[in-house]
Amino acid sequence: MKKIALVLKGYPRLSETFIAQEIRALELRGFDITLVSLRHPTDTSTHPIHQQIEADVLYLPEYLHVEPLRVLKACFHVVKRYSLTKVVKQFIQDLKRDTSRGRVRRFGQSLVLAAEMPEGIEQMYAHFLHTPASVTRYAALINDLPWSCSAHAKDIWTSEKWDLAEKLTELQWLSTCTAANHEYLQSLAEDPSKVHLVYHGLDFTRFQHVNRVSRVDVNGRSADNPVKIISVGRAVPKKGYDDLLNALAQLPKDLHWHLTHIGGGEILKRLQKQAADLGIDKYIDWQGAQPQLTVLEAYRESDLFVLASKIVADGDRDGLPNVLMEAQSQSVCCLATDISGIPELIDSGKNGILVESNNVEQLASALADLLRDGEKRERLGVEGQKQLHRRFDVKIGIDQLEKLFNNID
Structure with a gap:
């Protein structure tokens, strides 16, 4: 049983079900996992899968000045036990290129992690290549443990x-x-073979398909239906909700949604x-963050899933949003934009519809077409569910990760 320290920015998080899914799947494969969180949780509820995860959680000091004695104790511990030459040299080099307080905080958190590392940990593994990987990297330079990400x-x-x-x-x-x-990452790596494509996939035991009542006759003509x-x-810029609201506002007034x-x-x-200014707020229900069972029920009651993802000014963008797979698992027709990994999931016209990002007119046109055509929505939703099961079963990705953790080619 391999013992792994899995480093996360925050745990648990409602928005990171794919990580929770992976943690539990690895536990079921026999890995002994300790979760290391850089932040305390802020969500007021959790998903059912969080209750099934058995791993202990080590919360590092979120801000160094809040727990100064803990940080000081960690410094004394690592100075006595390890050589800090490599990590201090690396930290100074990084600090010259990034003088932010965050850089200092990551270094301090790494000292605490190295000092409080549970006995027997054989490998560190970070989710996300920015802050969690920086803390993991510094800790690895201190205690000489291998790490992955x-x-x-x-x-x-x-x-x-x-x-x-x-x-x-x-x-x-x-x-x-x-x-x-x-x-992109292979292009930056000295050894491109280190970089592996591993889809998160979906756990179909948690997202079981339920036959829904057919709504092919719903075509937007009735205000009552x-x-x-x-x-x-x-609700962040890269999700493109401003574009979606503008597209909805452009729909014909006699098309009901x-x-x-x-x-x-x-x-x-x-x-x-924005919705109020556009005069469409009475047609929108803002439910806020919800637990997974509530979200799953909402998928099953819906006719169309829409996500207008885009690339924003600082380069941030979606990867392959798990919510698209979740919606497809319930045979909900999906309309999305053609960026990042989304075209790897949706073949436009066959198992969903893709439009250009930042193109409000194209999004509005696709919305109007799908609102009017219940048979098209049903056909695309059914095919989306079929292809999802063929290509994006979580077991495929966990098989790959298991081999990577066990150094099996």
Whole structure:
């Protein structure tokens, strides 16, 4: 049974079900996992899978000044036990290129992690290539443990190339969840074979398909029976909710719809004001962050899933959003944009519809078409569910990770 310290930015998080899914799947494969969280949880509820995870959680000091004695004790411990020459040299080099307080905090957290590392840990593994990987890297330089990483979206596209390249040189292996990520990270790595394409996939025991009542006759003509649209995602710029609201506002007035949005986020109030200014707020139900069972039920009651992801100014973007797979698992027709890994999931016209990102007119046109055509929605939803099961079963990705952790070619 391999003992792994798995480093996360925060745990548990409602928005990171794919990580929780992976943790539990690895536990069921026999891995002994200790979770290391850089932050304390902020969500007020959890998903059922979080209750099934058996791993202990080590919370590092979120801010060094809040727990100064703990940080000081860690410093004394590592100075007595390890040589700090390599890590101090690396930290100073990094600090010259990144003078932020975050850089200092990562170094302090790494000292605590190295000092409080549970006995018997054989490997460290970080989720996200930015902050969690930096803490993991420094700790590895202190206690000389091998480390690996899983990279996703923002952590790749908003990080400096020098930072990514140096981490790729030092880690054992890296997994990433889209072909676009895979190609980019391989281009930065001295040894491209370290970078592996591993789709998160979906655990179909948790997202069991339920036959839904057919709504092919719902075509947006009746105000009493509108087409039910759903979108699940954080209210952040890269999700493109501003574009979605603008597209909905462009729909013909005699086309009846209702949007349910599930998710918290920093620009939620701004989006709600935008909807009010556009005169469409009465057709939208903002539900905030919800536990997985509530989200699953919402998928099953919906006719169309929409996500208008886009690349924002700092380079941040979605990878392959798990919410698209979740919706497809319930045979919900999906309309999304053609960025990052989304075209790896959706073949437009065959198992969903893709439009250009940042193209409100194209999004509005696709919305109008799908709202009017219940048979098309049902056909695309059924085919999406079939292809999802063929290509994106979580077991495939866990098989790959198991081999990587066990150094099996």
